[in-house]
Amino acid sequence: MKPFKLIQPTHENEALQARSSDGSEYMAAGTDLLNRIKEHVASPETVVDLKKISGLDQIESDDRGIWLGAMVRMSEVSGHPEIQRRFPAVATTVGHAATPQIRNMATVAGNICQKPRCWYLRHEGYPCIKNGGTGCWAKDGENEFHAIFDNQICSATQPSNLAPVLVAHDAIIEVQGQDGVKEITAGDFFTGPSENPLMEVKLSAGEFVRRILLPAETETSLWAYEEAREKQSFDWAQASVTILLDRGGRKGDHRVILGAVSPAPLRREDMEKKLNGSDDEATQAALIAGEGATPLSQNGYKVPMLQGLIRRAVRVVRSREEG
């Protein structure tokens, strides 16, 4: 690990100022950044710890919905009664991530800003388009866990468990920057490599996530989250499907978001249209799951895996409808 200077501001302005120097990085709980520093794949001169900033660790609600402070722990979200009641998909999804120990430390902002788990990206000595080099080692290498959609430039997947469900809910990411606070919808916040291969989220230099809004107008009790992975204890999803039906009580306002199969959570409007309540809607949605997929040498299995997850997710969400 390369030594770094640690700054622990207590106000947001101080944080912005501290981060303005070159070679600095923000840190929330550090469950991702510190590992990358130890493995020599990140080497910031300065680390700006956001945990001491007052007011960023609250869960509050107002008429727009529920606001998750950036520094709220994952375990606080999964165990929060109001979130469990109003946004059960969010509470459940967060509870699937990592391990209890990590969920007790890791923050929601850190979770959505973590770097991909691509084992080339996380190994020193594999320069690629994501870390300032060119190309993608996984395409001709070991790619069993990599993306099957939008994988031409880079095949790393978005690792956050929270990302797909935030996109499904049209969550608002509140971002603090030099120019003040702005709001970005989750669907725009998570980006693929064509936009900026160095980033997986829409944050400019010096910006940090302040809060996340779970909007009241997308509340629904008709939800499903299904994922597949090798291990039940501490593993990353190989594929996941998030379904929300009739968001905000609006008939037909559905979302189908695929996770762990593309660089950013993948909304599938074509599948949403299939969810019309017909007897074979699950089959119809599953049939088109692989459309647009460009599997690599080792990850073609993700298509049938998605198909299975979609069938299951549709069954689950319809069973909630029946009560």
Place this chain on the structure above:
Amino acid sequence: MAQEITIKVGFGGQFRELTVRIQDDDVKPWQPEDRLHLIGDSLPRVDAAAKVTGTAKYAYDQQPAGMIYGKILRSPHANADIVSIDTDKASRMPGVKAVLKVPDIFEDKSARYAGAEIAAVAAETEAQAEAALRAIEVEYDIKPHCVTVEDSRKEGAPQVGRGGQQNVARISPRMGRRGGGNGDSRLARQEAAVKEIIDQADVAVEGEFRTEVQTHAPLETHGGVCTWEDGRLIFWASSQATFGFRNEMTSNWSRVKAKECQVLSEYVGGGFGSKFSAGREGVLGALLSKEAGVPVHMMLNRSEEQLSAGNRPDSIQQMKMGVSKDGEILGTRIRSWGTPGTGTGGAGAHNDGIYNIGETDKIEYGVRTNTGGARAHRAPGWPQGAFALEQMMDMAAEGIGMDRVEFRKKNDDHPIRKVEYDIAKQRIGWDQKRPVKGPGIKRKGVGMASNLWFSAGGGGASALVRITKDGQVEVRNGSQDIGTGTRTVMGMVVAEELGLDLDQVTTRIGNTDDPKGPASGGSTTIGTVTPAARLAAHHAKRQLLEIVAERKGWIASELDLKDQEVYKVGEGSLNLNFKDACALMDDDAIEVLKGRPRRNYEGFSDTNAGVQAALVEVDEETGEVRVEKVVAVADAGKIINPMTSESQVRGGVIQGVSFALFERRVMDRQKGRMLNDDLENYKILGAADCPEIDVVLLDVYNGKSNTQVMGLGEPPIVATAAAVANAVSDALGVRIYDLPITPKKVLEAIAKRDAARGTSEKKGERL
């Protein structure tokens, strides 16, 4: 020099008498009718609280005054020769106290896997040592590499070794000179003979099976902390062979050549076969400490542990078996390949053991690759061999339409396993109906597989038992407890012999200044150490009773110790408790050092057995496999402590399920590096993946030594992956030939199955 005694041998209430010759001063093995007050009780390990609360100090925890930190620079290249190493800059870095170049010490100028040691540094802090490593400039002559068996076997593949070393070498059978004639022509004759047997058999089955490289991944990494005191090296080592480690430091062929060395391994955080040698890290640690003149902490980090501290070789096993309609295996042909890293030894697979598999034609090849070297891994060669053999057993049984368990019984004559099959069958619910769960398709299946093991311990251990005038009892043996419960069990044996409770006996282990003990290999430690401990305790007791008899005017031969009292055999208490008896000594203490008999006695069986049955559920929509339950029927001679014995079995099953479903080393073929040199992407079973483990222990009066203990550390891992694979096949109706059984492979197998069944008409329904 020997005495002849008659003992009972057997198990499960079925005993026969056997007249055996035992060493003159040895005691009779415990008999079924003996009333033992501790042996057979489930007692928590004596160091459980210390381990759980963190007061137990492992090698990693040692911090002698003035200690600095050693670190190793490793090659990033998979195959290279070292042209030059420039350490000038590094040696001038802040805090740096010593710098070593590996080629100077090991006379090896090649770096044949990514992770090979290049240089080492010791500095006052870990950060300084790491910074200094990065300042070392190395010039490499980089050569092409191959990191998989397939690549290495190809025509024109890059050479892994140096000089005339071929990538592929036949490792068995070895042709001795005594056989006479040409070895190759004998092999050819055998090949033809077996081919004919298989060709003429009623049914022939064949398959190619693959298992992956499994790293040991002990929680405590390799290495230790060492210091020199007047030419004497003191090494707190994470070792499973304290005496072997010491010899590596002191022997003439060692790189360290210490005049004297004391190795201390009071607590060891797992070894699984990878910690027999001091390794390069041990040698470098000792030499850095010598050069720096202060203690050095040299422990591998997790990446180094995964790269260079050993693994179970992978395997490709081609098997073909000819079977008669009535269930007899007539002949088996086996070819196997595996890579133990840059060498060729140790990559065999034991796929011809356990059952009678008829006339056999077996050839094994070791394949060099540019990967980290293999080391013995819990039952070396067995889990991968069983994975292939046991699937072949199921395939053969299915081929002739015979029940899978009956087929095994028919080709197995182990007296203990014959009983174990039925226990496993009954407890897993073998014959129950397992309905398919819908609407998502979840199928259950059961599978069975067997173990075999060989060890009742051996010579080479002594124990010192000391009884003091104030009634303290201590037993010492310098070997180590790598988690098997040796410390606890050794204390129990001594306490049993002296009629005491376990907490009245202090057990001291893991110190080479104490009497010699074995390396923890082959599951021999308890079987080797406990007969010595019992013998020493017995003779210490006799000496104490001589003193008591003399002082009290009793007859020593009529006395014994029980319930912390002296009693007269056949009559009862003499109202003299242990403490008061000890107070009758003139001297401060009785000390007895006794060596274990070099050879084991004739007994019930030279091998112990074991059968495991697994119940799995396979999710056909996601490909996920859950092992719901494993029944592990195990035997290991006389069970001293069922609790620690069960723990050994559970540990084996857990590691076996992990091998079956998760573990594999992933090599990047482009740069030749290991991609999952961590515990995140190198997946090991966690709590949520752990099946219910139903352990059944059979207590066998084996007669092989005075404690009759057989090995139990290794056998329970042999059968597990094989049983899981057979259960998955039972559930799916299609077999998966490769480990680990991942969702990817399950989904691919299902697709193949459905294509073969021609489910086109059902496609709409299934999708």
